[in-house]
Structure formats: C-alpha cells, structure tokens
Amino acid sequence: MSGFGPGDAFLADCPGRLAVELIADKWTVVVLAGLSKGPVRHGDLIKLIGGISRKMLTQTLRRLEAHGLVRRRAHAEAPPRVEYELTPLGATLIDPIHALTEWARANGDAVLDALDAGLEQTAGNH
Amino acid sequence: MSGFGPGDAFLADCPGRLAVELIADKWTVVVLAGLSKGPVRHGDLIKLIGGISRKMLTQTLRRLEAHGLVRRRAHAEAPPRVEYELTPLGATLIDPIHALTEWARANGDAVLDALDAGLEQTAGNH
DNA sequence: CCGTATCCACCACGATACTG
DNA sequence: CAGTATCGTGGTGGATACGG
Numbered sequence: 401m402s403g404f405g406p407g408d409a410f411l412a413d414c415p416g417r418l419a420v421e422l423i424a425d426k427w428t429v430v431v432l433a434g435l436s437k438g439p440v441r442h443g444d445l446i447k448l449i450g451g452i453s454r455k456m457l458t459q460t461l462r463r464l465e466a467h468g469l470v471r472r473r474a475h476a477e478a479p480p481r482v483e484y485e486l487t488p489l490g491a492t493l494i495d496p497i498h499a500l501t502e503w504a505r506a507n508g509d510a511v512l513d514a515l516d517a518g519l520e521q522t523a524g525n526h
Numbered sequence: 527m528s529g530f531g532p533g534d535a536f537l538a539d540c541p542g543r544l545a546v547e548l549i550a551d552k553w554t555v556v557v558l559a560g561l562s563k564g565p566v567r568h569g570d571l572i573k574l575i576g577g578i579s580r581k582m583l584t585q586t587l588r589r590l591e592a593h594g595l596v597r598r599r600a601h602a603e604a605p606p607r608v609e610y611e612l613t614p615l616g617a618t619l620i621d622p623i624h625a626l627t628e629w630a631r632a633n634g635d636a637v638l639d640a641l642d643a644g645l646e647q648t649a650g651n652h
Numbered sequence: 653c654c655g656t657a658t659c660c661a662c663c664a665c666g667a668t669a670c671t672g
Numbered sequence: 673c674a675g676t677a678t679c680g681t682g683g684t685g686g687a688t689a690c691g692g
Contacts, residue, residue, distance in 0.1 A: 418637065419630035420555050426685070429546050442654060453686060458655060468640025480653050480692085489636050496625040503622045504545035510615050511544065514594025551664075568674055579666060584675060606672085606673050 419496075422467065427452055427460045429497055432486070435470065436494045439485040469493060545622075548593065553578055553586045555623055558612070561596065562620045565611040595619060 423429050427449075434440060434448050445457055461484055464470035469490030475481040486494070549555050553575075560566060560574050571583055587610055590596035595616030601607040612620070 414627075415630045415634040416559070416627040417556070417630075418634045419626045420552075422637070423626075424550050424552060424555070426546075426550060429550070430543070433542070454655070455657095455687090456685060459685090466641060466644045467637050468643075469637070474654090480655095482654060489633060489640070492633055493629060496622070496629045499622040499625045500545045500549075501540075501542040503619060504541045504543075507615060507618055508541040508544045511548070511593050511595070514615070515592060517594075518592045553665095580675070581667090581677095582665065585664095600674090606675095608674060 423497075425460075427456055428464065429500070431457065431460045431464070432469070432490065432493060432497055433501070435484060435486050435490070436497075439473070439483040442482050442484070445484070464490065549623075551586075553582055554590070555626070557583065557586050557590070558595070558616065558619060558623055559627070561610060561612050561616070562623075565599070565609040568608050568610070571610070590616065 423432075430449055430452070431445070434445050440448070442454075442457065446452060446454065449457070461470055461472065465472055469487055471485050471487050473483045473485070475483070549558075556575055556578070557571070560571050566574065568580075568583065572578060572580065575583070587596055587598065591598055595613055597611050597613050599609045599611070601609070
C-alpha cells in the first residue's frame with residue numbers, strides 16, 4: 401500500500417540492509433538525534449540522552465565517525481573539550497530518523513494499547 | 527538543519543524511544559519490508575528474506591503481532607498454510623522504513639567509501 | 653573532562669532435531 | 673509446511689576503576 405516496488409524491497413542483499421545494520425542497535429539513533437541540533441560536547445550528550453554510559457557513547461560515536469556520519473573535534477585546552485557534530489552526510493540521515501520519531505509520536509499509544517490488550521493472557525481471570 | 531525542535535528530540539524518555547526499541551534488532555525491519563506488499567506465507571518469507579531462520583522469523587512475527595503491527599491468519603487445510611499481513615497500524619510504519627531504504631540507496635556508497643577511507647590504519651604502509 | 657580497560661551478565665541468534 | 677524445544681556461542685551493553 402505504500403511504496404515498495406516489485407524489485408526494491410529490503411531483502412536478500414539490498415542496500416537497505418546497510419541502513420539496518422547501521423542503526424539497529426540500542427543507541428545509534430538516539431545519539432544521532434542528540435547531534436541533530438549542532439555540535440555537542442561529550443558530557444552534554446551523556447546528560448542529554450540519559451541512561452547511556454560513557455563507554456557506549458564513545459563506542460557509538462566512533463562507529464559513526466568511521467562511517468563518515470560524525471566528525472570529532474578535540475580542542476587543546478586546559479580542561480579537555482571535545483565536540484561532536486554531524487557531517488553533511490550524517491545530516492542526511494536525520495530526516496529518515498525524524499520520520500521514525502513522528503511515527504512514534506502519532507502511533508505510540510496504539511502500539512502500547514495493542515500490547516496490553518494482549519495481556520489478557522491464556523489465564524481466564526474472568 | 528533538519529527538523530527537531532527544541533523540546534522534541536529523541537532523548538530521555540520521549541516516545542521516539544519506543545520506535546527504536548521496536549525496530550532495533552537484526553530482523554524486524556526486514557520482515558516488515560517483506561510484508562509490505564501484501565499477505566505472505568511463512569515459507570515464502572524465509573526465501574524472500576534470505577538468511578533468516580524459521581525460529582527468528584516466527585519470533586519476530588510474534589512480537590510484531592503482539593504490538594498490533596502484524597496479523598496472523600492460519601488456514602485449516604491439509605498442508606498447513608499460514609499467512610501474515612500488516613495491520614493498518616503496521617502499514618503506517620512502512621513509510622518511515624521506506625525513507626530509510628531510500629537513504630541507503632542514495633548514500634550507501636558514500637558510507638562505504640568513508641569506511642574504507644578509514645582503512646588507512648594507524649600503520650603507515652604507505 | 654574525556655577516554656579506555658576490564659570484568660561480567662544477559663539475550664539475540666544460529667543449528668539442529670522433533671512434533672503436528 | 674509451520675512451529676517449538678533445546679543447546680551453544682558470541683556479541684552487546686552495564687559497572688567500575690583507572691589513565692591522560
């Protein structure tokens with residue numbers, strides 16, 4: 401109903417798999433979203449995101465850097481300061497991510513409803 | 527540059543996290559894409575996707591069913607036949623997924639380029 | 653402040669074999 | 673053909689502590 405032509409699905413070895421492998425983990429999308437407004441410091445990202453450990457943040461950023469989506473900029477100052485920002489390439493990913501966010505805002509409740517509708521387990525507690 | 531207002535990012539406990547938790551695994555997005563053209567049989571999905579095991583397919587479908595995104599329909603026939611299809615709610619997820627696919631088709635090469643540009647490791651094998 | 657190393661628990665995933 | 677059970681494993685991600 402909504403978009404894929406006959407040959408351009410997500411299957412087998414299509415390029416679409418690349419996108420999935422790129423973002424299908426716990427933090428990548430969230431980190432990209434955190435960078436979507438401009439350069440941010442490491443510590444600020446930690447607070448902004450909430451729940452991520454320094455280890456995972458650094459690890460995620462490094463991966464994105466290697467993929468050309470994020471740029472790391474270290475300033476040689478007395479208290480070290482490191483800022484991360486999206487590359488132009490990375491910025492192009494924001495729109496698809498934004499589409500996901502919008503979807504969640506619009507349909508999140510429906511999903512949660514379906515979820516606890518399913519919580520009338522096998523047990524028949526009248 | 528591209529969309530998030532000041533208060534509507536992906537962070538902390540925003541609804542956006544729901545979407546991430548929903549699709550952030552190896553197969554969910556691929557399975558949804560496989561269903562995007564209409565009802566499909568279990569076995570056909572296996573062949574269509576390529577690489578997924580029956581176990582993971584069933585497991586993924588069951589999760590999507592619980593979230594109200596997929597409907598399971600079993601036909602009482604001699605050789606058992608089971609078809610899966612997107613619910614209307616599930617169909618709304620196709621567009622965001624499609625956006626990802628499009629992104630990958632447009633920018634996949636750039637990512638791969640950045641990736642092996644980074645393969646000039648620390649070692650200086652001129 | 654930034655980053656990494658280490659240790660560890662957990663779960664996602666695959667292989668295989670079995671039931672209906 | 674569809675689904676489940678079981679087992680084994682590697683990787684992901686958290687806590688903590690240390691180094692620059």
